[in-house]
Amino acid sequence: MKRIFLFLSIFLVFLSLSFAESAIEFYREGQKALATGKLDTAIENFKASLRLNPHYYRPMEGLARCFFLMGQYEEALNYVKKAEKYNSGSIELLTLEGEIRIGLGELDRAREIFNSILKREPNNINAKFGLAELDIANGQKSAAAKRYIETLKIAPDNQKALLSLALIYDELGDRATSNKYLELALRYHSDNPRVHLIAGRHLIEEGRYDEAMKHLKIALSLNPSFLDALITITELYIIEKDYSSAVRYAKKIIAESRTHKLGWYLLGLAYRDMGDLNDAINTFLSLLSIHPEDEVARIVLENIVIPDKKEAGEKDVSKSKKLSAVRQRLSNYHYERGKLLESRNYIETAKEEYRRALILKPDSREARLSFAKIFKMQGYPIKYLTELRVLRNLGYNDTYIGDEIEIYSNLDSESIARKWGVDQYSLERQKYRVVLFMLRSESNSTEKFHPFFEKDFIKYFGDFLSAFDNIDIVKENLVRDFSEAFRIARESDVDYFLILRYEELERSFSVHGDIYYSNTGSKLKSFEEYRTGNDRVRDAVISITKKLDAVFPIRGRIVKKEFNRGLIDLGAMDGVKKNDELLIVKKDALSVISSGMGLKFKKDDVLGKFRVTGVDERVAEGNIVNNSFFDMVNPGDNVIYPPKEEKKNSEKTEKGKGFLNKILGL
Numbered sequence: 001m002k003r004i005f006l007f008l009s010i011f012l013v014f015l016s017l018s019f020a021e022s023a024i025e026f027y028r029e030g031q032k033a034l035a036t037g038k039l040d041t042a043i044e045n046f047k048a049s050l051r052l053n054p055h056y057y058r059p060m061e062g063l064a065r066c067f068f069l070m071g072q073y074e075e076a077l078n079y080v081k082k083a084e085k086y087n088s089g090s091i092e093l094l095t096l097e098g099e100i101r102i103g104l105g106e107l108d109r110a111r112e113i114f115n116s117i118l119k120r121e122p123n124n125i126n127a128k129f130g131l132a133e134l135d136i137a138n139g140q141k142s143a144a145a146k147r148y149i150e151t152l153k154i155a156p157d158n159q160k161a162l163l164s165l166a167l168i169y170d171e172l173g174d175r176a177t178s179n180k181y182l183e184l185a186l187r188y189h190s191d192n193p194r195v196h197l198i199a200g201r202h203l204i205e206e207g208r209y210d211e212a213m214k215h216l217k218i219a220l221s222l223n224p225s226f227l228d229a230l231i232t233i234t235e236l237y238i239i240e241k242d243y244s245s246a247v248r249y250a251k252k253i254i255a256e257s258r259t260h261k262l263g264w265y266l267l268g269l270a271y272r273d274m275g276d277l278n279d280a281i282n283t284f285l286s287l288l289s290i291h292p293e294d295e296v297a298r299i300v301l302e303n304i305v306i307p308d309k310k311e312a313g314e315k316d317v318s319k320s321k322k323l324s325a326v327r328q329r330l331s332n333y334h335y336e337r338g339k340l341l342e343s344r345n346y347i348e349t350a351k352e353e354y355r356r357a358l359i360l361k362p363d364s365r366e367a368r369l370s371f372a373k374i375f376k377m378q379g380y381p382i383k384y385l386t387e388l389r390v391l392r393n394l395g396y397n398d399t400y401i402g403d404e405i406e407i408y409s410n411l412d413s414e415s416i417a418r419k420w421g422v423d424q425y426s427l428e429r430q431k432y433r434v435v436l437f438m439l440r441s442e443s444n445s446t447e448k449f450h451p452f453f454e455k456d457f458i459k460y461f462g463d464f465l466s467a468f469d470n471i472d473i474v475k476e477n478l479v480r481d482f483s484e485a486f487r488i489a490r491e492s493d494v495d496y497f498l499i500l501r502y503e504e505l506e507r508s509f510s511v512h513g514d515i516y517y518s519n520t521g522s523k524l525k526s527f528e529e530y531r532t533g534n535d536r537v538r539d540a541v542i543s544i545t546k547k548l549d550a551v552f553p554i555r556g557r558i559v560k561k562e563f564n565r566g567l568i569d570l571g572a573m574d575g576v577k578k579n580d581e582l583l584i585v586k587k588d589a590l591s592v593i594s595s596g597m598g599l600k601f602k603k604d605d606v607l608g609k610f611r612v613t614g615v616d617e618r619v620a621e622g623n624i625v626n627n628s629f630f631d632m633v634n635p636g637d638n639v640i641y642p643p644k645e646e647k648k649n650s651e652k653t654e655k656g657k658g659f660l661n662k663i664l665g666l
Contacts, residue, residue, distance in 0.1 A: 023053035030062050037227035038257050039066045057086035064096055071506040073103040091117055095126045102130070102137055110134060125151050129160060141168050157188035163198050170202060178202065193219040197229045200236075209240055225256055234266045235451050243274035261291050262449075268297070269452055272304055280304055281326055295537050296450040296504070302330055303456045306359060331361035338370060347374060352464070352542055359463060363394050369401075380573065380617050382412055386425045416616040420560050420567045424618040427559065427569045430638075431472035432552050432592070433494040435518075436462055437485040439501060440478040449504045454478055457502060457537075461511075464541050468549040482521075489518040495592045496524070498548070509536040511544050515551075517594045524597055525551055551597040555590065556582075556639045558610075564624045564631075568610060568639045571618040580612045584624065585638040598643055607632045610639050 030045030043066050046059035060083035067076035080097045087093060094113055101110035111134055117127035128151050135144035145168045148161045155161070162185035169178035182199055189195040196219035203212035213236060219229040230253045237246035247270045253263030264287035271280035284301035287294060305327050338353035351374045357367035372387030385408040391401055417424035438458045458476045466473050474494050479485045482499065489497035497518050503510045510530040516523050527547050529540040556570035570576045589605035592598070608626040624633050 023049045023056050023059075026052065027056065027059045027062065030059060034062060034066060036223060036225045036256075038225070039070055040257055040259055042066050055086055057083040060086070061093065061096070064093075064100070068096065068100055068103065071103065073100050076100045077104070091121065091124065091126075095124075095130060098127070098130045099133065102133055107134055107137055123154055125155060125158060125161075129164070132164070136168075141172055144168060145172075157184075159185060159189050159192065159195065162188070163195065166198065166202060170205065175206065191222065193222040193226050193229060196222070197226070197232060200229070200232055204232075204236060204239070209236060212236060227253060227256055227260070230256065231262055231266070234263075234270070238266065238270060238273065238452060241273070243270045246270035247274070259290050261287065261294060261297075264290070265294075265297055265300075265450060268300065272300075277304060278322075281323075285326070293534060295535060296453055296456075298330070298333075299460050299537065300453070300456045301326075302356075302360060303459050305330065327360045328364075331357040331364055331367060333357075334360065335364065335367045335370065338367075342370070342374070347377065349539075349542065350374065352467075352538070355467060356463075365391060365394075365396050368394075381408055382415060382417070382617050383425065383573075384408060385412055416567070416614050416621050417619050420619070420621065422559060422567065422619065424569075424571065424616055427618065429469055429569055430555055430557060431470055432496060433472050433474050433492075434465075435474050435485075435489050435492055435494050435497040436465070436476045437479050437488075437497060437499045438477075439499065440480055449506060453502075453504070458500060460537075461500060461541055461545070464545045465548065468545070470552055470555075471549065486516070486518075486521040489516070489521075492518075494518050507536075508532045509540050511540045513544060513548065515548070515597075517592065520594050522594055524595075553597065553599050553643075554641055555599065557587075558584070558633065558635050558637050558639060559619065561624070561633065561635055564626075565621065566610060566624050566633070567619055567621050569619055570639065571616045571620050573617055576612060576615055576620050578612055578615055580620075580641075582610045582612070582639040582641055584608045584610050584633055585640060586632075587634070587636045587638065590638050590640070599640055607637060 026045045026049035030042045030049065033039070033042035033045060043063060046062040046066070049056060049059040050063075060079045064076045064079035064083065067073070067079065077097065077100050080093055080100065084090070084093055094117055098110045098113035098117075101107070101113065110130065114127045114130040114134070117124050117130075121127070128147055132144040132147035135141070135147065145165060148165050148168070151158055151161045162181050165181040166178045166185065169175070169181065179202075182202055185195045186199060196215040200212040200215040200219065203209070203215065213233070216229055216233040216236065219226055220233065223229070230249055234246050234249040234253065237243070237249060247267060250263055250267035250270055253260050254267065257263065264283060268280050268283035268287060271277075271283055281301065281304060284297055284304070287297050288301070291297070305323055334353045334357035338350040338357065341347075341350035341353060351371065354367050354371035354374065357364060358371060361367065368387055368391055372384045372391075375381075375387070376384035385405065388401055388405050388408070392405060412418055415424075436458055438454045440454065455478060458478065462473050462476045465471055474492050475488070477485070477488060479488065485497060485499055495518060496515055498513055498515050500511065500513050502512070508530065509532075510528065513527045514523055515525050515527075527544050529544045529547075531537075531540040531543075554570065554574055556568045556574070558566050559569050560567040568582070570582075584607045585601045586605040586607055589601050590599050591601075593600045606627060608624055610622050610624055612620050612622040614621045626633060
């Protein structure tokens with residue numbers, strides 16, 4: 001028995017040592033993956049290490065660092081707290097906790113942590129860096145620069161201080177000082193791939209692409225698996241339109257990390273831009289199978305498969321069986337999203353999802369029927385009938401659609417529009433002519449979560465804005481600057497032009513729009529929307545396009561006239577109510593004003609008033625009261641609400657965290 005007990009004891013000791021050794025090996029592999037930016041691989045190894053040794057605190061630290069770099073700050077803090085149980089009082093863990101608190105926005109707590117470290121170690125450089133990052137979080141970049149300069153007195157060759165100073169002065173627009181610190185970093189750390197990466201990104205910002213390429217290739221020669229460098233060089237090849245090289249490097253990213261979202265995204269863009277639409281579609285479908293929540297990738301894929309009108313006519317794109325199947329799949333996604341939203345009473349958002357489904361697949365019975373039913377639910381039965389008739393024209397003439405058309409046709413026959421002999425949903429309405437612009441920003445595309453999204457975003461935005469039938473989007477352009485936008489707008493003979501910009505962070509999306517008067521270039525109004533969570537791009541765009549539509553002055557025309565009675569092409573959908581009183585202005589006498597969102601006309605061009613006595617969905621009837629003894633009012637004359645003084649509206653600006661994230665990631 002003693003021998004058996006001794007043997008078991010030796011075996012258990014050996015087994016525990018074996019497990020411990022395996023736990024250490026997994027930890028080391030995790031550290032290697034973390035050093036090269038393979039966060040998914042690092043997380044797998046750290047977790048494997050913990051499964052073998054649940055009390056081993058180092059993989060807990062590693063997991064905290066991984067989740068911190070991924071922006072999952074709450075999860076990162078969770079692992080810091082676990083690690084502190086086994087390594088209490090660790091300066092390294094306290095420093096990481098301070099950085100995490102900054103990410104969580106708990107700035108006071110972060111300051112307490114860094115100050116407590118400095119009490120124990122007055123020259124602790126990482127704590128000083130933490131205070132500098134707090135300055136950046138508070139928008140005090142110059143104060144942060146002073147702190148980093150102070151740390152250089154302690155450690156003149158400190159890599160993080162030199163790189164942080166280079167980035168800060170880049171952000172402040174002081175290129176000369178930025179170059180000085182970058183050169184020092186390269187002098188002291190020429191064998192460090194991250195230093196060459198930062199140099200490459202800096203040179204891309206300056207448009208010095210050849211020099212940037214040299215530094216990126218050096219970074220990869222020092223570490224061929226360095227994901228951040230692989231990503232940046234892929235983006236640079238896309239900027240330089242060397243798409244075959246971009247494809248090659250994007251594949252290297254995926255080879256290093258099969259689930260890497262940005263690697264798949266860049267591969268899809270490279271295929272698209274080189275004209276290989278089949279591979280582009282397959283790549284984005286693969287990306288969405290791995291990351292179905294990637295809203296931007298879905299938008300880009302949808303833009304690929306939604307043909308422009310010219311393309312549809314010239315290339316007959318819609319007859320491709322594969323493309324049709326992809327469009328059906330993407331349309332179904334929005335249809336299902338719409339049904340889910342509708343079941344939760346998010347009616348307006350559901351309607352937009354159905355609309356998107358129809359853009360992708362206009363002949364979808366389910367999507368169009370659901371879209372139509374929203375209007376019936378909102379009290380617009382004639383619009384419902386109009387959509388049902390579209391379905392019938394598409395060949396859907398089943399019992400349900402036939403019965404519904406018969407029921408609502410009887411209702412339509414008693415409408416104001418039919419009484420006047422018009423189809424209210426086929427009337428040609430006056431539109432404000434608008435050009436959409438977005439500033440081209442290839443140089444800083446490498447700093448975005450989804451680079452090169454501008455072209456796709458402006459198309460997506462335009463799809464939503466064009467749903468409002470008082471707006472005619474004449475062009476959608478990427479431009480270098482305001483001057484180019486102003487010139488194109490003037491040449492396009494439009495009323496207004498809109499310049500968009502957006503900021504995308506890992507879990508948030510904000511859109512800013514400035515609307516200008518095209519003749520003078522004067523800014524009339526600004527809009528901003530900030531959204532977090534899933535579908536943040538969609539929600540931000542829906543909100544801002546509705547705000548834009550609301551500021552365009554309501555204007556209509558007299559469609560028909562019989563003595564002192566008339567019909568106008570404005571109705572309940574336009575906000576017209578019974579007993580409203582509108583001004584009648586001579587045809588062609590209205591124009592947009594340059595000082596705000598409004599209309600101008602001469603007093604002598606006001607012919608009378610239109611008093612609403614009955615309202616339909618898109619038309620209204622009423623009495624015409626002439627200003628003079630003679631009846632001067634004719635069909636085609638304008639009707640508008642009397643102008644009101646505009647109230648000044650203060651717009652809040654949401655400050656992004658993009659630059660802070662760059663510093664935190666060093």
